[in-house]
Amino acid sequence: MKIHVPDFNLEATLDSGQVFGFTKLENRTYEGVIRNALVHLSQRDGCLTVDVKEGKLSEAAVQNFFDLNHNLSALYEILGTDTRLARAYQAFKGLRIVRQDPWEALACFIISSNNNIKRIQKIRANLSRTFSVSALAFPKPEAIADRNEEALRKLGLGYRAPFLLEAAKKVARGQLSSNQIQKMNYTESKAELMRFLGVGEKVADCTLLFGFQKYEAFPVDVWIHRVMKKLYFRNRRVSERKVQEFSRKRWGQAAGYVQQYLYHGAKSGIFEL
DNA sequence: CTCCAGGTCCAGA
């Protein structure tokens, strides 16, 4: 399958820490799962090649997964007119926020707390290999809910094992209905997610942004804290809470996208932290 | 050995 993508950056999208299930193979090809289909992905200029290895996948599903129908002109207006953000715009134009499965987003970001990307990817792979029907697909909540804490600890979950187990049970039981969250506004849905043990502000924001397309969410992790402190607070001491309030007020419905460009920029070194 | 990683929880001001 070949898709014309005039405004898309596959590498920035998959390498910016929003998904943990894609691995880079040789010659800039990515392997991963989109809506239960195993795919290989590569991009040459304005053409995205989707090689479906297993399962079925429509072009519309790919468009949906990569948020390709989202007009980013409002975002580009912000990035292009703020001199502090211009570098991220130049470097990553076409980076899009993937529409992940909500349960996978919740689970992976529970795992992400006080952890590093390599280990998050590894733990996710361990979960898929051990509990899922197909090797690279993220396991259903039921498949994890049936296990015990010790089984999860063996996969490297550490002290997060009970968090993931409880989350899986609640979701499997239908206590986190995606439809329900989808209908709630940002504040309500965030409070609902934060009822889960192991889900604080940051994990809730990531889940809402990456799993529920609540674009006003602005996850503040150590990198965002650092880069925002430098760019907008003259390197003066500022709390995560203040950074979040400032950013959500300044960027509104584009906050989540701005955050993703800032995060990838901070980690790539373009802001010289 | 110490420090850190897309934080969160808990206790004590």
Place this chain on the structure above:
DNA sequence: TCTGGACATGGA
């Protein structure tokens, strides 16, 4: 409301 320390695990 805000701050400091503990927390599994593994790599640097």
